[in-house]
Amino acid sequence: MNFQVYDTTLRDGAQREGIRYSVADKLAVARLLDEFGVGFIEGGWPGALPTDTEFFARAAKELTLRHAILVAFGATRRAGVAVRTDRQVRALLDAETPAVCLVAKSDLRHVERALRTTGRENLAMVTDTVAYLTGEGRRVFLDCEHFFDGFGHDPAYAASVVTAALQAGAEVAVMCDTNGGMLPSRVTATVAELCERTGLTPDRLGIHCQDDTACAVANTVTAVEAGVRHVQCTANGYGERPGNADLFAVVGNLALKLGLPVLPDGCLEQMVRVSHAVAEIANLAPDSHQAYAGSAAFAHKAGLHASAIKVDPALYNHVDPAAVGNDMRILVTEMAGRASVELKSRELGLDLTGHDHALTRVTDLVKRREADGWSYEAADASFELLVRDVLGQAAVPFTLESYRVLVEHRADGEVVSEATVKLDVDGARVITTAEGNGPVNALDQALRAALAHHYPRLANFQLADYKVRILEGSQGTGAVTRVLLETVDTAGRDWTTVGVHENVVEASWLALVDALVWGLAHRSPTR
Numbered sequence: 221m222n223f224q225v226y227d228t229t230l231r232d233g234a235q236r237e238g239i240r241y242s243v244a245d246k247l248a249v250a251r252l253l254d255e256f257g258v259g260f261i262e263g264g265w266p267g268a269l270p271t272d273t274e275f276f277a278r279a280a281k282e283l284t285l286r287h288a289i290l291v292a293f294g295a296t297r298r299a300g301v302a303v304r305t306d307r308q309v310r311a312l313l314d315a316e317t318p319a320v321c322l323v324a325k326s327d328l329r330h331v332e333r334a335l336r337t338t339g340r341e342n343l344a345m346v347t348d349t350v351a352y353l354t355g356e357g358r359r360v361f362l363d364c365e366h367f368f369d370g371f372g373h374d375p376a377y378a379a380s381v382v383t384a385a386l387q388a389g390a391e392v393a394v395m396c397d398t399n400g401g402m403l404p405s406r407v408t409a410t411v412a413e414l415c416e417r418t419g420l421t422p423d424r425l426g427i428h429c430q431d432d433t434a435c436a437v438a439n440t441v442t443a444v445e446a447g448v449r450h451v452q453c454t455a456n457g458y459g460e461r462p463g464n465a466d467l468f469a470v471v472g473n474l475a476l477k478l479g480l481p482v483l484p485d486g487c488l489e490q491m492v493r494v495s496h497a498v499a500e501i502a503n504l505a506p507d508s509h510q511a512y513a514g515s516a517a518f519a520h521k522a523g524l525h526a527s528a529i530k531v532d533p534a535l536y537n538h539v540d541p542a543a544v545g546n547d548m549r550i551l552v553t554e555m556a557g558r559a560s561v562e563l564k565s566r567e568l569g570l571d572l573t574g575h576d577h578a579l580t581r582v583t584d585l586v587k588r589r590e591a592d593g594w595s596y597e598a599a600d601a602s603f604e605l606l607v608r609d610v611l612g613q614a615a616v617p618f619t620l621e622s623y624r625v626l627v628e629h630r631a632d633g634e635v636v637s638e639a640t641v642k643l644d645v646d647g648a649r650v651i652t653t654a655e656g657n658g659p660v661n662a663l664d665q666a667l668r669a670a671l672a673h674h675y676p677r678l679a680n681f682q683l684a685d686y687k688v689r690i691l692e693g694s695q696g697t698g699a700v701t702r703v704l705l706e707t708v709d710t711a712g713r714d715w716t717t718v719g720v721h722e723n724v725v726e727a728s729w730l731a732l733v734d735a736l737v738w739g740l741a742h743r744s745p746t747r
Contacts, residue, residue, distance in 0.1 A: 221392075221423045221424075221449050221450075222449075223259075223449050223450075223474075223480055223481065223482050224259050224260065224392070224426070224449060224450040224451070225257075225258045225259050225260070225451060225453070225467075225471060225482050225483065226258070226259065226260040226262065226291075226321075226361070226426070226450060226451065226452045226453070227253050227258040227260065227261050227262065227288075227452075227453060227454065227455065227467055228262040228293075228428075228452055228453070228454055228464070229249060229253065229261075229262075229454045229455040229458060229467070229498065230246050230249060230250065230261065230262060230263050230264055230275075231262045231263065231264050231265060231272075231293050232262070232428075232452075232454055232459050232460070232464055233454035233455060233456075233458035233459050233463075233464060234264070234458075235459055235460040236458045236459055236460065236463060236502075237460075238503075238504070239458060239502050239503075239504070241271070241501075241502070242271070242685060243271055243274050243275050243278060244684050244685055244706060244708070244714065245501050245502075245685070246263065246264070246271070246275045247275070247278065247279065247282060247283060247714075248501055248706075248714070248716075249455070249498055249501055249502075250263065250279070250283055250285070250288075250290070251283070252455075252494045252497050252498055252501075253288060253455065253494070253498075254285045254286055254287050254288045255286075255287075255487070255490055255494060256467075256483070256487055256490050256491065256494045257287045257288075257483035257484045257487030257488075257490075258287065258288050258467070258483075259287070259288060259289065260288060260289050260290075260291050260319060261285070261288045261289070261290055261291060262291045262292075262293050262321055263275055263276060263279060263290055263291065263292060263293075263315075263317070264276070264292075264293060265292075265293050265294055266292050266294070266311045266312065266314065266315040267294065267307065267308050267310070267311025267312070267314070268294070268308065268311070273311070273315075276290075276292060276315040276316070276317065280316055282712055287484055287487070289317075289318050289319050289359075290317045290318065290319070291317055291318075291319045291320065291321050291361070292311075292312050292315035292317040292319075292320050292321070293320075293321045293322075293323070294308050294309070294311065294312045294320065294321075294322060294323070295308055295322065295323050295324070296309075296322050296323075296324050296345040296346055296348075296349040296350075297309055297345050297348055297349050298345075299335060299336075299337035299341050299342075299345060300337075300341070303348040303349050303352045304352065306349075309349060309352065309353070312353065312358075313353070313356055313358075317358075318358065318359060319358060319359040319360070319361065320353050320358045320359070320360050320361070321360075321361040321362075321363055321394075322346075322349055322350065322353075322360060322361070322362050322363065322390075323362075323363040323365050324342070324345065324346045324362055324363070324364060324365065324381060324385070325342055325365055325366065325370075325381075326364035326365060326366060326367045326370045326371075326377075326378045326381040326382070326396075327365070327366035327367070327369050327370025327373060327374075327378065328370065328373065328374045328377045328378075329370070329373060330365070330366055330370070339377055339380075342381070343380060343381065343384045346362065346381060346384045346385050346388065347384050347385075347387075347388045348388075350362060350384075350385055350388035350389055350390045351388045351389055354388070354389035354390075355389075359391055360389060360390045360391060361390060361391055361392050361393075361394060361426065361450075362381075362382075362385035362390045362392070362393050362394065363394045363396050363428060363452075364378070364381055364382060364385075364393055364394060364395055364396055365396050365398050366396065366398045366399065367381075367382075367394075367395040367396050367397070367398075368395065368396075368397050368401075368402050368406070368407075368410060369398070369399060369401070371410055371413075371414065375413065375414075375417065376417075378414075379414055379417050379418050381393075382395075382414065382418060382420070382425070383418050383420075386420070386424055392424060392425065392426045392450045393424065393425055393426065394425070394426030394427065394428050394450065394452060395410070395411075395414075395425060395426065395427055395428070395443070395448075396428040396429075397427075397428065397429045397430055397436075397439060398430060399430065399432060400429065400430030400431055400432025400433060400435075400436065400461065400462065401432055401433060402429070402433065402435065402439050403433060403435055403439070404435060404438045404439055404442040405442075407427075407439045407442045407443050407446070408442055408443075408445075408446050411425065411443060411446040411447065411448065412446065415447075421447065422446055422447025422448050422449075423447060423448070423449040425443075425447075425448050425449075425450070426448060426449075426450030426451065426452060427439070427440050427443035427444070427448050427450070427451055427452065428452035428464075428465075429443075429464065429465045430459065430460070430461065430462070430463070430464055430465075431457060431459070431461075431462040431463045431464060431465065432461060432462055434462070436457070436463070436464060436465035436466070437457075437465050437466055437469045437470055437473070437511075439465070440453065440465040440470050441470065441473050441474065441477075441478075444474060444478065444480070445478070451465070451470055451474075452464075452465070453465045453466065453467035453470050453471075454466070454467055455467050455468070455494070455495065455498040456468065456495055456498060456499060456504075456506075456507065456510065456513075457469070457510075458502065466510070466511070468491050468494075468495050468510070468511070468512050468513045468544075469510075469511045469512055471483060471488070471491070472488075472491065472511065472512040472539075472544055475488055476488075476539050476543060476544075488543060488544060488545075489542065489543060489544060489545040490545055491512060491513050491544040491545050491546070492512075492513050492544060492545040492546045492597075493545055493564065493597055495510070495513035496513070496595070496597035496598065497597045497598040498598075499597075499598075500595060500597060500598030500599075500687075500704060501598055503687050503689065505689070506597075512539075512544045512546065513544065513546065515546075517541070517546055518537055518541040518546055518547065518548040519548075561579060561582050561583045561586060562579055564600075564603065565582070565604075565607050568600060568603070568604045568607070570604065570607050570608065570611065572607070575611065578607075578610050578611055581610050582606065582607050582610050585606060585610070586603075586606070589720070592700075592720060593691045593700050593702055593720045594702070594718060594720045595702065595718060596718065598704060598716055598718075599704060599716045599717050599718035600715065600716065601715040601716060601717045601734060601735065601738040602716075602717045602718045602719075602731070602734045602738075604738065605734055605737060605738060615737075615741060616733075616737055617645070617671065617674070617675060617736075617737065617740055618643045618644060618645045618650075618670070618671060619643065619644040620641070620642075620643060620733075621642035621643060621644060621649070622641075622642045623639065623640065623641040623642070623663065623666070623667075623729065624639065624640045625637065625638070625639045625659045625662060625663055625725055626638045626639075627659055636655060637655065637656050637657070637658050637659045637661065637662040638653060638654070638655050638656075638662055639653065639654055639655075639656065639659065639662035639663040639665070639666040640652070640653045640666060641663070641666045641667050641670050643667075643670050643671075645670065645671060645674050646674060650670045650671075651670075652666050652667075652669040652670040653666060654666035654668075654669050659725050659728075660686065660725070660728040660732070661683075663725070663728065663729060663732065664683060664732055667732065667733075667736065668736075671736070675740055677739075677740065678736065678739075678740070680709045680710045680711070680739075681707055681708070681709050681735070681736065681739050682707065682708050682709070683705060683706075683707055683735075684706045684707060684708045684714065685704075685705070685706035686703070686704075686705055686706075686728075687703070687704040688701055688702070688703055688724060688727075689701065689702045689704075691720075699722075700720065700721070700722050701720070701721065701722075701723075701724045701727050702718065702719070702720045702727065703718065703719045703720070703724065703727040703728045703730075703731045704716060704717070704718055704731065705717050705718075705719075705728075705731040705732060705734075705735050707735040707736075707739060709739060713742075715735070715738055715739065715742075717731045717732075717734035717735045717738065718730075718731055718734070719731030719732070719734070
């Protein structure tokens with residue numbers, strides 16, 4: 221079996237406290253994970269959560285994946301219910317994904333106390349559901365929930381769940397450390413004992429680890445060293461409680477330490493960009509000290525380190541940072557990430573080859589702005605406009621004279637926002653005023669009204685999402701804020717822009733202007 225990297229950011233990762241993905245967020249994260257080259261993307265639990273049901277419906281029309289296969293997650297049939305009449309099983313089919321991941325109890329104590337059924341019926345639930353879904357043409361994986369605890373309590377029963385799933389047609393039976401209590405040595409011993417007891421080879425097994433002992437990555441890599449060829453992870457280790465095995469650390473270790481071909485060529489170096497973009501969409505600050513992907517992963521401060529690095533960077537770097545799209549940094553004299561800027565610009569259709577001065581200028585601007593709180597990892601549209609401005613290709617359709625926003629709280633409790641913008645559009649002075657349900661919405665409406673006559677295509681653009689973050693180190697009402705805007709058009713395109721300022725309205729304005737400028741500069745292929 222080829223190695224399988226299975227991502228569950230959109231399902232298990234979404235269970236992290238503080239994360240709430242919209243459908244648009246989930247689609248954006250799925251695209252990023254596909255760019256990173258994972259083999260499978262678990263999109264959620266259709267039929268159980270309305271957002272997930274909508275996601276699969278939209279994904280069928282809007283999501284084009286180059287590397288990954290979309291997976292729907294759900295449970296086996298309920299006890300005493302025929303598989304063909306079980307609504308949850310039907311929802312898995314209705315999701316129309318090529319693959320399905322089922323969860324089943326593999327700890328007899330959970331079977332009897334949580335499901336309130338017998339061990340025999342639980343095995344029948346596994347067998348019936350796997351056989352039914354494979355018979356409907358689906359690839360099936362089975363997550364054996366609480367496997368390690370169950371194997372420790374009753375190894376014969378836990379093993380029988382694995383055997384039942386595989387005999388019914390499951391591609392892989394996944395050993396889940398649901399409570400996150402395992403240590404690497406016990407993972408190795410369990411894989412060996414399970415294979416000896418069942419006669420299975422470890423390449424029919426998968427591994428899914430929670431991080432309650434801070435060993436999720438180590439446990440995952442240990443399972444692979446024991447022969448497992450299917451790993452389940454989440455981007456940045458997001459997940460319930462302390463989280464899951466971090467996709468980027470696991471893949472980095474497997475590819476760069478064990479030499480396993482776990483991703484398509486050219487994908488590993490997308491790690492940092494994808495990691496940070498997912499964090500922005502989740503509205504969480506990227507972990508600067510995250511292995512491989514963190515901004516400090518290859519940062520050196522000690523003088524002893526710096527002097528050695530001047531001789532040979534490999535003396536204090538365990539891998540080449542560029543292998544994962546990162547940069548080495550000396551904290552006193554930070555090194556520029558020219559290669560990352562050049563690759564990203566090329567991806568956006570802007571070749572900086574031969575434009576050495578522009579490349580240096582863009583790199584310096586990005587680094588300076590990031591120091592001020594800007595972040596372009598999840599804002600490709602703003603980054604592209606920055607590069608075009610440096611190359612002299614910017615085409616801003618108007619010049620701002622001024623804008624003003626008023627918020628009125630009336631005696632009856634109604635709050636009304638009103639914005640006025642004054643622009644120069646094609647040599648004409650335009651003044652418009654509009655109301656909105658908030659200051660940013662009012663500003664958006666006023667700007668659109670001012671431009672509508674000259675640019676009727678603006679009617680195709682819609683503000684889809686708006687995120688505000690108080691930047692780390694800022695305090696109180698005087699804090700610096702970062703705004704991320706996601707815009708969509710009627711052709712199904714979406715793009716994200718960023719703005720940063722001490723004033724949240726000005727930060728919003730900067731992101732809003734970028735959104736409209738980018739949209740007007742990129743004519744939809746269908747219009």
